[in-house]
Amino acid sequence: MDRRKRMNLRSKRRALAAFTLLEVLLVLVILVVLGSMATLAITGQQDKADRNSAKAQVQLLSRTIETYRFDMKKMPESLEDLVEKPSDSKMADRWAGPYLNKKSIPLDPWDNEYKYEAKDNTARVWSVGPDGSDGTDDDVTSEDEA
Numbered sequence: 001m002d003r004r005k006r007m008n009l010r011s012k013r014r015a016l017a018a019f020t021l022l023e024v025l026l027v028l029v030i031l032v033v034l035g036s037m038a039t040l041a042i043t044g045q046q047d048k049a050d051r052n053s054a055k056a057q058v059q060l061l062s063r064t065i066e067t068y069r070f071d072m073k074k075m076p077e078s079l080e081d082l083v084e085k086p087s088d089s090k091m092a093d094r095w096a097g098p099y100l101n102k103k104s105i106p107l108d109p110w111d112n113e114y115k116y117e118a119k120d121n122t123a124r125v126w127s128v129g130p131d132g133s134d135g136t137d138d139d140v141t142s143e144d145e146a
Contacts, residue, residue, distance in 0.1 A: 047130070050109035054127045054140040057106060061114060062142040064099045065123045071096045075118040079105045079125075108140075 061079065068076050072094050076082060082099040086092050100106075108114055108127040115134065117124045129138030 050130070051140060053109045054129070057108065058114065058125050058127060058140055058142050061105075061116075061125045062123060065116075065118075065125070068097070068099050069121070069123075075121065075123060076116075077118075079114060079116045 061082075064082055065076060068082055072091065082097060083102065083104060085095050085097065105114060110127070110130050110132065112128050112132055115126050115128065124142055126139050126141035128134045129136065129140055131138055
């Protein structure tokens with residue numbers, strides 16, 4: 001009888017120490033929900049960081065264009081003019097570049113090329129944004145507030 005009581009007692013302890021399938025599933029559901037919430041929060045922050053980075057680069061390119069215009073007495077024909085010395089010897093003498101610390105124009109945070117347009121003595125620089133389409137609401141332009 002003593003032996004049966006001990007075996008019964010061991011069985012009860014094991015049953016109390018083990019998790020039920022329902023408890024394990026509940027914990028898994030909670031972990032999935034928490035993981036989803038964290039992913040959404042991180043994704044939102046990444047989008048905001050990409051947009052701020054694009055704004056900063058657009059503003060930098062705009063200021064660099066102004067420096068180029070001051071030195072060369074004309075607007076650049078393309079953004080590449082900021083990093084490539086002109087072949088014309090008269091213009092090459094004025095050129096004080098490269099105007100960027102890079103050998104080429106950087107891509108925007110979404111791996112698209114920055115767009116550039118010059119009219120009169122005004123430059124417009126913009127990124128097409130995350131959708132990659134020009135002229136949509138997500139474009140980041142030099143007219144946006146920094």
